[in-house]
Amino acid sequence: MTPLVLASTSRYRRELLARFGLPFTVDRPDVDESPRPGESPPDLARRLAEAKAREVARRHPGAWVLGSDQVADRDGLPLGKPGERDTAFRQLAAASGREVRFHTAFCLVRDEDPAFAGLDETRVRFRTLDNDAILRYLDAEQPYDCAGSFKCEGLGISLFEAIENRDPTALVGLPLIAVADALRRAGYRLP
Numbered sequence: 564m565t566p567l568v569l570a571s572t573s574r575y576r577r578e579l580l581a582r583f584g585l586p587f588t589v590d591r592p593d594v595d596e597s598p599r600p601g602e603s604p605p606d607l608a609r610r611l612a613e614a615k616a617r618e619v620a621r622r623h624p625g626a627w628v629l630g631s632d633q634v635a636d637r638d639g640l641p642l643g644k645p646g647e648r649d650t651a652f653r654q655l656a657a658a659s660g661r662e663v664r665f666h667t668a669f670c671l672v673r674d675e676d677p678a679f680a681g682l683d684e685t686r687v688r689f690r691t692l693d694n695d696a697i698l699r700y701l702d703a704e705q706p707y708d709c710a711g712s713f714k715c716e717g718l719g720i721s722l723f724e725a726i727e728n729r730d731p732t733a734l735v736g737l738p739l740i741a742v743a744d745a746l747r748r749a750g751y752r753l754p
Contacts, residue, residue, distance in 0.1 A: 564585075564586070564751070565625070565626065565627055565673070565749070565750060565751075566587075566588070566623065566625070566626035566627070567585055567586065567587040567588075567626065567627050567628075567629065567746075567751070568587060568588050568589070568590050568619060568620075568623050568626050568627070568628045568629070569587050569588070569589045569590070569628075569629050570590060570591075570592045570615040570616050570618070570619035570620075570628050570629060570630040570631075571589070571591075571592070571615065571629075571630070571631055572589060572591045573631075573736055575709075575735050575736040575737075576631055576736045576737045577589060579732055579735060579736060579737040579739055580629070580737060580742075582739065583739075583743065583746065583751075583753055585746070585751060585753075587629075590619045590622060590623065590628075591619075592614070592615035592616075592618045592619050592630065593618060594611060594614045594615050594618055596611055596632075596643075598641055603639070604634040604635075604636035604639070604640075604641045604664070604666050605634070605636075605666040605668075605682055605684070607632075607634050607641060607666075608632045608633060608634040608666040608667065608668035608682060609632075609668045609670075609680065609682055611630075611632035611634075611668070612630045612631050612632045612668035612669050612670040612680065613630060613668075613670040613672070613678065613680065614630070615630030615631070615632065615670075616628045616629060616630030616670040616671065616672045616678070617630070617670075617672055620672050620673065620674065624674060625673070625674065626673065627671055627672070627673045627746075627749050627751075628671070628672050628673065629669060629670070629671050629742070630669065630670045630671075630672070631667065631668065631669040631670075631736065631737050632667075632668050633665055633666065633667040633668075633710050633733075633736055634665070634666045634710065635663055635664070635665050635666075635710040635711040636663065636664040636665070636666060637657065637658060637661065637663045637664075642654055642663070642710060642711055643710065644707070644708055644709060644710055645706075645707050645709075645712045646707055646708075647707055648701055648705075648707070650707075650712075651701055651706060651707055651712035652697055652698070652701060652712075654711060654712040655689075655692060655697045655700070655701075655712050655713070655722070656692070656694070656697060658689045658692075658711070658712075659689055659690075659691055659692040659697075660689060660690070660691040660692075661688075661689055662686055662687065662688050662689075663686075663687050663689065663711055664684055664685070664686050664687075665684070665685040665686075665687065665710065665711065665733070665734055666682060666683075666684055667682070667683045667684075667685070667733040667734070667736065667737065667738050668680070668681065668682045668683075669681055669737060669738060669741065669742055669745070671742070671745045671746070671749055673749070679744075679745035679748055679749060680745075681738060681741035681742075681745065683728065683729060683730050683733035683738035683741065684728070685726060685727070685728035685733050685734045686725075686726070686727040686728070687711070687715075687723055687725075687726050687727075687734070688723060688724040688725045688726075688727075689722055689723060689724065690722065690723060690724045692722060696722075700713070700718060700719070700721070700722060703718050704717055704718050704719060706719060715734050715735065716735055
């Protein structure tokens with residue numbers, strides 16, 4: 564079997580990819596994640612997913628390398644991972660009562676072979692959140708490494724009115740329905 568490398572150190576992506584039961588290794592990509600002037604959130608997610616995959620693929624000749632990126636988008640403006648409590652509070656307060664879109668891209672590459680890539684969009688409608696609810700949530704989950712400042716697979720689900728998507732795993736960090744198709748096309752045997 565051709566080696567498979569996940570170009571990410573995200574534990575969420577690692578756990579998602581492990582669902583397939585395929586052996587894989589992990590390698591940290593070294594990519595500048597700054598948006599380019601005028602770059603839309605979906606374009607940023609696609610560019611970074613491919614850049615991460617290609618950067619790691621250079622170190623792993625012959626392996627298939629899976630890169631991914633997720634960009635949260637409120638009114639066309641990208642939201643990054645908060646990193647700390649104050650930023651997370653501001654992100655959740657600004658999302659209160661509004662819709663935030665999450666663009667989750669992936670790219671599977673091997674050497675000079677054509678890439679398999681995809682993009683999933685998830686729309687999250689936040690319920691109206693008061694300051695106390697936001698602080699209780701942040702104290703409980705500390706989602707500072709998550710785009711949008713929440714973990715939908717945990718208590719973060721209580722912050723929403725609705726989630727609209729094609730693939731429920733995309734919001735966690737990797738659109739497994741499309742990734743499974745790409746892996747099959749690359750020659751991996753999945754059910």
